[in-house]
Amino acid sequence: MTDTIVAIATPAASGGIGIVRVSGPGVPRIAGQLLGRLPSPRRAELLNARDHDQGLIDRVIALYFRAPHSYTGEHVLELHAHGAPVILDALRGRACALGARPARAGEFSERAFLNGKLDLAQAEAIADLIASKSQAQARAAMRSLQGEFSARVQSLLRALVDARVHIEAAIDFPEEEVDFLSDPALRRRMESLRGQFEALLVETRRGVRLTDGLHVVIVGRPNVGKSSLLNALAADERAIVTDIPGTTRDVLREEVRIDDITLTLADTAGLRESNDVVESEGVRRARAELQRADVALLVTEAAWMASDLALLDELPESVARVIVVNKIDREGANPWRESRDGVELIGLSARTGAGLQLLRDALKQRAGAGEADQGAFSARARHVLALETAQAHVENAERTLRDSRAGELVAEELRQAQRCLGEITGEFTSEDLLGAIFSTFCIGK
Ligand SMILES: Nc1nc2c(ncn2[C@@H]2O[C@H](COP(=O)(O)OP(=O)(O)OP(=O)(O)O)[C@@H](O)[C@H]2O)c(=O)[nH]1
Ligand SMILES: [Mg+2]
Structure with a gap:
């Protein structure tokens, strides 16, 4: 009892x-x-x-x-x-x-x-609601708590089970199995399943961004004004600024609110080859930080711009890019913003603050401002991982169906996918997972 x-x-x-x-x-x-x-x-x-x-x-x-x-x-x-x-x-x-x-x-x-x-997803939404720092986060968490995210997962689960039943029925009648499995209707069903996964993943990733806030990493060569930019956005002298290249050594994180959005800004060491052990470690950390970024904020100056753009080549596809051309006050230029091939470029001055609002607007757009009003729900990294794993199983199933028509293997892949989805809602969970999730709640909740 x-x-x-x-x-x-x-x-x-x-x-x-x-x-x-x-x-x-x-x-x-x-x-x-x-x-x-x-x-x-x-x-x-x-x-x-x-x-x-x-x-x-x-x-x-x-x-x-x-x-x-x-x-x-x-x-x-x-x-x-x-x-x-x-x-x-x-x-x-x-x-x-x-x-x-x-x-x-x-x-x-x-x-x-x-x-x-x-x-389980609703229970997590309660914790996210309690922890929310903005109206947008609270609205998204409310939607998950009301079961909007769970309903999406359930509907995907039903489509998955339908496909599995179809295939398992074929296995039960071996003399008809091959015909069954080469039925174009089945192939279409699998394709549509993959499409549904894709769509839910996009929304779930957006939900994670809303829940966790955007992770923005400021990078660039030494002395271009990265720390100055962090200070300007934080409206506080958080980072040390000097005219000596190589001032920043460590990664400095600062939480910044732009209207209704929370950003984590990370200022990093200027990227360059260095014989200094401490600085080299700083550069290594800057690169590592970039791998976890949602947005890479590349700071440069007009004179360096062409060569600095190459720094973006090492970035993973998934990282959004915003380029800041700093120190426009030196040429007495006006702030500007333009978009080239999906990359935002903004001319501003971290020193005078001119053009800072253009950058704030660009970051807000990246963070999906307004998305919470368009029905976004809150989500967690664990949900994205489960969806990605399930999706990989569905893709395996599709491939197996196409290449070898091995019904048992297809059904097994779909079973695995079903398990992964069940982990989101808590139908399949280990004690460890439950412990890990609920221990982060507050007492009394
Ligand atoms: N004129 C002008 N100078 C700036 C501006 N932003 C930064 N600076 C100056 O540029 C120098 C370097 O600024 P930092 O913010 O320390 O540059 P950083 O990119 O963090 O440099 P490291 O940490 O060494 O990589 C300082 O002397 C700043 O005052 C700007 O918008 N205009
Ligand atoms: Mg610095």
């Missing part, structure tokens, strides 16, 4: 109201002892919460949700007390004395998941 858990659900600080939450089969008994009686389900009742010696701990608004009609699916009791940490501690302590135990991080949500109240 499950035990009963208790936690303070509000932040650990003084506030107008603080909430203690209890979940599990022991709720009716604990309420009886603590409050004198169990409140009627779903009715706010003002009751005295008393200690073991009948001393008054606090007068609280008590809310009882009878299983299974609660967040966790178990009996849940919420005590809305005065928001003093000592009072909340006393209520929690009393619940423990009456048989509850302190909840682990995320344990209420984990129980909600285990009792089928939410799937």
Whole structure:
């Protein structure tokens, strides 16, 4: 039988109201002892919460949700007390004395998941909603919590199962198997499946960008003004700026908000060959940082531009590129922005701030500003990975079907793909994965 858990659900600080939450089969008994009686389900009742010696701990608004009609699916009791940490501690302590135990991080949500109240992607959306730093992030997380992302995964799962059933039926009738498997309708079905994977992957990657914020890496040769640009965007003297080439050695990260979007900016060491051990290490780190970037922000100056563009050649395809031609104040030029072959070029001055807004706008577009208003949902890197792996299995299945018509192998690839999708919603999960996910939640959630 499950035990009963208790936690303070509000932040650990003084506030107008603080909430203690209890979940599990022991709720009716604990309420009886603590409050004198169990409140009627779903009715706010003002009751005295008393200690073991009948001393008054606090007068609280008590809310009882009878299983299974609660967040966790178990009996849940919420005590809305005065928001003093000592009072909340006393209520929690009393619940423990009456048989509850302190909840682990995320344990209420984990129980909600285990009792089928939410799937895993929805549970993750709750954590993302709580952690969201902008309206856009909150809206996207709300959509996932409402099940929009899960519904997309489920519909893909159904298409996958249909294809599998089709193929397994063929295997069951060996004399007709080859005919079945060379049916053009089956091939079309597999093609359409691949298309659906592609579409969901695009949206899921966008969801991850919205959830995590964009990772922008500032690179360029020494002394072009990378650190100055970081400082200008952060509106703070974060990085050391000097006229000595090779000033920055380490990677310096700074979180920057542009309107509704969060960016992580990374300033890096200027790229050049160097005999200095420390600087060489800095250059190595700059290159490593680039491999993880969503956007590479290449800083250059008008005179260097042609040769500096070659630095972009080493970048992975998936990394977006924005080029900043800095120090336009020297020529007295006006800020400018143009787009060449999908690459943004912006002329600005990190020193005077002229043209900085053009750069902010460009970054905002890259980060998918406005996407949250177009129905984007929140997602996590783990979802992208599962989708990519599932997609690879579907591609294997398609190839096997085309090249060898080995029904068993095709069916097995599709089964694997199904497993991967099931990991997103939590149909297939290991204890380890669940532990890893819920342990990042806050206590009381
Ligand atoms: N005139 C002018 N000077 C600038 C501008 N931006 C930066 N500088 C100057 O260029 C020099 C180098 O600036 P940094 O920001 O340290 O350049 P960096 O690219 O970070 O250099 P490293 O860390 O050595 O790679 C400093 O003297 C800055 O004041 C600008 O927009 N206009
Ligand atoms: Mg620097």
